[in-house]
Amino acid sequence: MFEDEASFGRSNKPRNCWCKKGIRPRVPCQHIREYRHAFGAVEPATGSKIFAVSHKCDTIRMYYFLKRISQAYPDDLIVLVCDGASWHKNAEIVPYNMILVNLPTGAPEMNPMEQIWREIRTSGFANLLLPSG
Numbered sequence: 001m002f003e004d005e006a007s008f009g010r011s012n013k014p015r016n017c018w019c020k021k022g023i024r025p026r027v028p029c030q031h032i033r034e035y036r037h038a039f040g041a042v043e044p045a046t047g048s049k050i051f052a053v054s055h056k057c058d059t060i061r062m063y064y065f066l067k068r069i070s071q072a073y074p075d076d077l078i079v080l081v082c083d084g085a086s087w088h089k090n091a092e093i094v095p096y097n098m099i100l101v102n103l104p105t106g107a108p109e110m111n112p113m114e115q116i117w118r119e120i121r122t123s124g125f126a127n128l129l130l131p132s133g
Contacts (some may be wrong), residue, residue: 001069002081003041004113005057008121039065040113041080049116057085063093070095083111 017024018097030085039061050069054061069078078098082088094100108114 001041001078002112003039003069004083004111004117005085006038006040006106006120007057008038009035013112015128029130031090033048038117040116041069042112042116043063044112057089059087059093062090064089066095066098068095070097082113083108085125103115 006046014030017025017027035055037054039054041050042048050065050072052065052068069080075090076096076097079101080098081101081103084102087093088100103110112133
């Protein structure tokens with residue numbers, strides 16, 4: 001499996017959209033410094049995915065995400081490929097049925113999760129104004 005984290009803020013980017021001829025569409029824009037962080041893991045052969053949303057990325061949240069993956073596949077040995085984030089380097093948080101392998105530094109294109117984050121950012125939030133929460 002491949003694992004990665006991403007941050008999603010409330011700063012949307014206007015995209016092309018359809019409207020009646022002669023009308024200029026109005027697309028609201030917001031630039032609020034409020035973020036949510038997502039942990040995600042994907043198994044490329046089957047497309048199986050696991051996600052978790054948190055208010056920050058750190059060792060504790062990573063521990064709970066790894067535990068969630070471990071519980072989803074209790075009978076398997078999971079080789080989890082990660083980038084070199086500091087919260088990936090604590091061996092004490094790794095469950096019994098999991099091995100963490102780090103990608104080379106500066107090679108995010110080797111992680112399929114990066115493509116999933118890109119797709120979510122480009123198509124999931126286009127022209128969308130989110131309410132305060």
